[in-house]
Amino acid sequence: MAYDYFISTNENSDKVKIPEWISERDNRMESYISAGEVEYRGTFTSNELIQLANNYADIWGDAMNSFHADLQNKGLAFIKKADTDTFTLSAIYWSSDEY
Numbered sequence: 001m002a003y004d005y006f007i008s009t010n011e012n013s014d015k016v017k018i019p020e021w022i023s024e025r026d027n028r029m030e031s032y033i034s035a036g037e038v039e040y041r042g043t044f045t046s047n048e049l050i051q052l053a054n055n056y057a058d059i060w061g062d063a064m065n066s067f068h069a070d071l072q073n074k075g076l077a078f079i080k081k082a083d084t085d086t087f088t089l090s091a092i093y094w095s096s097d098e099y
Contacts, residue, residue, distance in 0.1 A: 003040075003091040007049060007075055009084050018075035019068045021052035024091035037093035044087050046079045 003024050008015035022029070024040040031038050044052075053076055057064065064072070079087065 002094050004094045006090045007078060007087050009082050009087055016074055016078040017071055019056055019071045021056045022089060039093050040091040042089050044089050046085050049079055049087055
């Protein structure tokens, strides 16, 4: 199963794709059914998300490719520019023959 990860704020429907900062199986994520698939979401503060992003960067280090580095930077910029400290992190099931 493959998931795409996104963060969004409660104020608007804008969402930003991020790398897999957290497993969809993390106990802070709640499962729900969407279009017949199990998907996940959880509520996090900006500090929690930044810590998750830092942990991800520490784990991958120099092995992080430019695609994931770009997602990492866009996610962190989104957090810093937001007018809120509460975010939703979503793991959306993505089915494709490419996986």
